[in-house]
Amino acid sequence: MTDSPLLPAGTTLWISGARVLLPDSDWHAPAMADIAIQDDRILAVAPRFEPRPGAPAPERLDARGHLVIPGFVNAHYHSHDVLAKGTLEQVPLEQWRLYALPAQYPPRSLEEVRARTLLGALECLRSGMTTVQDMLTLYPFDPAHLDTVLQAYEDVGIRVVFSLQYGDRKGLDTVPYWKDIFPAEYHHLLSSAAEPEKRFDLLGHFEETCLKAPAKARRHWALGPSAPERCTPELMARTVDLAKRYDIPVYSHIYESKGMALQARLELQQYGGSLIRRLHAEGCLGPHMNFAHSVWLAPDEIEILAETGAGTVLNPQGNLKMQCGLPPIKALMRAGVRIGLGCDNCSCSDAQNMYAAMKLFSLLATVSEFRKGPPPAMEAMKAATEGGAAGARLGHLIGKIAPGYKADLSIVDLADPSFVPLNSVVRQLVNIEGGRAVRHVMVDGEWVIRDRKFTTVDEAAIFDEVEAVMPTFRKDFADIGARVAMLQPWLDQAQEKMHASDVGIERLPRLS
Template identity: 35%
Template sequence: MTKMLITGARVLTPDALSAPFAEVLVEDGRIAAVLPPGTKVDDAARHDASNRLVIPGLVNGHTHGHGGLGKGVGDKWDLALLLAHAPWINGGRSVADKRLSTTLTAVEMLKKGCTAAFDLAFEPPCPTLDGLDAMAEAYAEVGLRAVLAPMVADLTFFEATPGLVESLPEAHRARAGGMRMASAEEILGVIGAAAKSWSHGGKGIRLGCAPTIPLHGSDAFLTGCRALSAEHGLPMQSHVAESRYQAAGGEIRYGGATLLEHMDRLGLVGPWFSVAHGVWLTQGDLELLAKRGGGLSHNPAANMRLASGLAPVRAAIRAGVTVGIGTDGSSSSDNQNMFEAMRLAAFASRLWEDAEDDDWLGTAETVRLATVGSSKLLGLEGGTIEPGKAADLALLDLAHVNWAPLNDAANQLVWTEDGSAVADVMIGGQWKLRDRKVLGLDEAKLARDAQEAADRLRGVNVEARAWCEELAPHVACHCRALAKGWTRSKRLLRAD
């Protein structure tokens, strides 16, 4: 039995409204007690946390570990353009590259106070057992908890988007139309085999299943994903109604039904399921999601970066949906900073037309979404510093300029903190970050390896990139026309 008493710190309360001085007793990976200042526990090792603020580890409700090697790609891209460029962004990767990219993502999250993540990992055209093991090992090496959900589809972006292939110039039509993902049978077979042989649960890495976008899956494939998830108890997450062109495409393919309604008809929506983004969910969608016990990961940075829009977060909360916060991947929002995600979530809530201040996300509420809310999306029972909860903690340096002076803990967690004051991180009662350094990992070598891999892959994918860049204006034209037609025909959901 191991005991540690964290002393001298301010400790964020479960409601996130205050941070009084307290002592935190950690025993066998869990919080055993939150004690008055000065309390002595004779058989516990002491950790002096004077001038520190202890908060629950932030939980990333939606990311992509494969995005670690794709930071900073693209500029004036919306979601359709990002997907059109995916062949060269993610192409030509070895198993070692997949592990490296995931390690980069995990290290950045850890250094910015995150202790767990829902990672939709992409291995086109089909997930592999070696790749999934390598990515799980990356999380285990860094020490983060994770749901690692292979992001899968049996239709390509070009097949999935109504009318896209036909809209392309003849010179590009054959190549785009001839691209293929692996078969549904092959993809589901790999995930099923991974579920049967999964050996990473003891390290806090859980396998999931992520049919990437409903339009990118045939009905048989989507129902196969659900059956497999039900058989093995896998959590599911999918990008649903992220952009207007997808919402339009869903109504075209599904005879007027929304994307979420169609997924529900196939049996995918339930307590095991969460929506990523959900920018264009209707009020009926939100009520359905709440009725089924599903969740929503709000990813404001990517929603803005990719011009997707503002997610109806307040409407979702009022409907009874479990809401968490995520960063999205580093090729679509360019960092893994949950402090930035909280700040942008609070900002975005103020941009709804005619929204009153009751519709805005307050700072304490936003912190709870990024801890308690996101924990629920991952199937974790964490997010607060209370007896019985996992000892997943981040310690912030109150001497840092972000906290000079300390006026209000919740306000400053959201408004002024950017991750640079994170000094130490504990996961399951074990230190994973000390004095801003990741334990057991050479960060300088990681950076060198990342640069070498990026340079090499840039060369490998030069032809694919050139083709994607030629194609991109035609993709943008078609998808934006779909979006405009759908917007004109709909009364957009408002925060009230």
């Protein structure tokens, strides 16, 4: 006789014998558990199930020697520059924009748009991400590009929280000193993350074709006002109105670099030089709001986020590479501000790898203040799962392994040097594993990676599709590189002036 419960009726997949990272388990040594899945949902979890006599046996995965964790949520990402991975290093943010952002490029082919979307999604999935928030700039906007992107996500099978990136102020007007320092004949070359779309109402189009479209299981919508300084109060108000009406999240960049904090100091004197105070006064803050980066938040601004329930998404890889600085991680945690984790663009972070993001988060948290904070590996894991899920307004569906939740899972092989000897699962996930041990990945109850092989798409064929579009991309990237080189003297001058300015807080080590 055994006290184990019977496998629940309706189970379609039984994952047995693995260690399972449950919300209330000891994350250093999670116990063995069985997971019963019915179609797209987790039906039940128990230390062990007994087969149901007489009932047809469901599919069973013997997962002994493995660890089941919730799929990661890549809470900040842009698929528009996947092909630029590995092209840059040591580039300050304001200069990086001139290499990476769609407004710099000639229009792209549908083949390129499809190939880059698939490639980015493959890399996300390989490191156990099951959800990605794509804040996509399509410039100039072409509805066929949008359709291509959405179809690519559907084909590969990752869960997507999709937003278009938009703004209604020109980039040149939102970067300190550029307008004065650059000769006027070069002003048209200085665009930003989302240039105003003049031909038609992008947000209206998004509402009609996306927000009002029939729901799909793995597709969720979001809004992407590029950054508050690139959006007028009218556009922000419209964004918040849509977010509330459709109950969807908003993602916006804030205070990524010192230049962005300086722009606020220069432009928003009526709000004490604070973007957060401006947005608060405009009624834009609330639980639906997510601020990517948040590196140069001041202490009083952190308090306002905590009070209003607005959250952050940290992207440590890009912040370091682009000399932006160290986010105030312990202060955010102490205030109770929601934190998600992202890998941002491929040209600034290179890797769509949540293990890399978690490790940097944990280490930067450690040095963000000398006084002790919460255990950083645990917090990194929570940010990569629950934090990102809550920010997407999907905290009731994903980010945890619990009955009723979506079966979005990553199964990690513990027979990997990362986990031998097994001293602390959570510390070894965050500080040692890099994605090598990810063996199976499931989204919405469907295997997307089984035994390290994609089941939904042909990975080698996608790599061929990428190679086919690279000659055009490389030529355009080289042209852009030459243009940036021509602009370099003025870029350097503006950068120096920005760094010499005082914004009242410091987020960079003293760089000489």
